[in-house]
Amino acid sequence: MRPLLAVHGIGNYEDVGAPSEASALIAGRLRPQLVSGFARAGLGHLQVPELRVAYYADLLTRQGRQDAEETDIDRLDDDETALAVAWLATAAEAFPEWRRQGHLTLMPRQMLDWVARRRSVPAEVLARVAVAFAREVNAYLSWPARRRAARQAVADMIGAVRPRVLLAHSLGSVVAYEALHAHPALSVDLLVTLGSPLGIPGAVFDALDPEPVQERGAKPPGVGRWVNLADQGDLVAVPRRLGGRFPVDHDDETAIGVVQFHTLGAYLASGLTAAAIAPYLEE
Structure with missing residues (x-):
């Protein structure tokens, strides 16, 4: 069974040394929530695959720090x-x-x-x-060299892990979208975007590479099926449904909580996420 690969979003900088260590740390923290999601979906009898994480947060920090706890x-x-x-x-x-x-x-x-x-x-x-x-x-959007480096880091992990399922959260959905377009030879059977800001007009949507054509973004060439999930109250995923701007195959809304309205862990603990993944567990 191939591993699942997740692309993290905002607030995931880990000051632990090598990117591989940060990746393993985040994956270890998220796996119990993924298992919980399978249980919530009534799929607890299934073997939950290994979870790997494509890590790029270190490439977007200034002076080696991330302001994940900053509120001003x-x-x-x-x-x-x-x-x-x-x-x-x-x-x-x-x-x-x-x-x-x-x-x-x-x-x-x-x-x-x-x-x-x-x-x-x-x-x-x-x-x-x-x-x-x-x-x-x-x-990410304003520093071209770091944008290319973040996309390459994600592309390298996709190439190394060869997942059937790619879970892309928050800013990670933007990085994954661009990485898959930049490397059309990479393929995944299922792309699941979680709490995605891809459709935010002006700030994100109009800055995408490749540039949208006639107000429509394109499905990356190596993606088989694209499912988009967003919490009803996720303020980063605006609009929640991407179908108006992208050729997603399925849009759906889930409920992950008021305080945890945007975390990757909360999305992985959703039964809808597990249900989307389940058909792709067998080789």
Whole structure:
């Protein structure tokens, strides 16, 4: 049975030495949640494959650190602030009063507090996600050399592991999407995007490589089936359904919790994730 390969998202920098050590550490932390997901789906009788992780967070850090615990959105630089504002504005579009009351003039901190109240998400939790999202997505999209290096790291792991199933979470779904396009010889039977920001207009979608054509992104050539899963309250996955912008084969929504609305572990513990994987466990 081939291993499953996951591509991590934001907030996963591990200061442990070699990238392989960080990869193993994250995989070990996530595997119990993957097993839990199989149990929730009524698939506990199945053998859960080994889980491997494609690690690239070290390539996006400044001065060897990651601000995963930072909650001060006012400390973002101008480019990061612009990305955070674009994301928060997109996340707020579900509320009719957003534009009607002119909330686009709010400062980033005010925007964050407004969205947190209406989404019933603790402001500190949302601030931590906002800072990590803005810094890491901006680092990936705006630093060409590191963008290429992150894509290559993911492509190298796909080539080495040769998984049937690739699980790509958060920013990892952007890196995996671009890596698979850049290396069309790589193939996976199933791509599962989890909490993906691929469809965020302007900030992410319009910056993709390859560039979308007529407001549509393309399925990577080596992908057999593409399933997209997002929590109903995942503010990073906006819009939650990617089918309007990408040729996904199946869009679905899951419930992973208010506080854990975006973590990879929570998505792996979802029965829907296990159900998507299960048909691909046999060689």
